[in-house]
Amino acid sequence: MMTNPVLHRDDPAKDPLIGNVKVTRQDWLNAALSVLKSGGVESVKVADLASGMNVSRSSFYWYFKSRTDLLNALLDHWERTNTAAMVAQANAPARTITEACCNIFRCNINSALFDNRLDFAIRDWARRAARVNDVMKAGDEARLKALTEMFLRFDYPPLEATARARVIYYMQLGYDDANLNETLDDRLAMVPGYLVAFTGKEPTAAEIQSFASYARDVTAAASSP
Structure with missing residues (x-):
């Protein structure tokens, strides 16, 4: 089912569209991403996307050569966002390994940084497409x-570095899928223990406070209208 992401034409922060243009390339991509995450790759159909955005199907071909071209763009988006974000967080400045791991934890807290639903959708798609699996x-x-x-x-x-990297990575991937139904306070209370488990080191109070402040700010921003 399409969740109707905000289109360029409906966003007052965007510059007005010119001429007969009703949607942008990014609108098509956002609509396709929404459907991919909610219904899987089989649900990403040009006609349905066009209907959901109330535009002609022919406008799709201003931006994409084919459905395959659109699907390739979805894969490229995943690489440029999720994969690039985790690599960037791993390389972010940190004075201690526990602070470095808190940088990684930001990926699971901030969906604008790392979209877990998109990661799940890509992995589901990869089970049935060798190219995507690669x-x-x-x-x-x-x-x-x-x-x-x-x-x-x-x-x-x-x-040991390889083993610890695998532990924190696969835990991060599966955390949301576990559907723990925990509150933010419950989740933050576990952070010191997780850091000891992942690193063998005790985090400082300042590191825990810094991460908790980040998590609360992100959560508040996500819930604001």
Whole structure:
């Protein structure tokens, strides 16, 4: 089912569209992403997207050569957002390994930084498409490499760095899927314990406070109208 993301023409913060243009390329991509996350790749159909945005199907071809071209754009978006975000967070400045892991935790707190629903959708798609599976594996490898290098920067032995990178990565991927139904306070209360489990080190009170402030700010922004 289409969740009707805000279109360019309906967003007062955007510049007005010119001439007969009713939707932008990004509108098509956002609509397709919404459907991919809610109904899977089989639900991404040009005619349905056009109907949902109340535009002619022919306008699709101003921006994309074919449905395959659109699907390739969805994969590219996933690489440029989710994979790039986790790699960037792994490389973000940090004085301690526990602070570095808090940077990674931001991916699970902030859906604008890392879209877990999109990751699940890509993984489901990859089960039935070898080409997508190859792209997904390359993304996983890039993320794990960045996480391993994060631990190596803090002088963990190579094998231990690899193991700890895998533990934190696969836990991050499965956390939302576990559907723990916990409050933000419950989740934040677990952070010190998670950091000890992932790193073998005790976090500082300042690190915990900094992450908690970030999480509360993100949650408040997401819930505001």
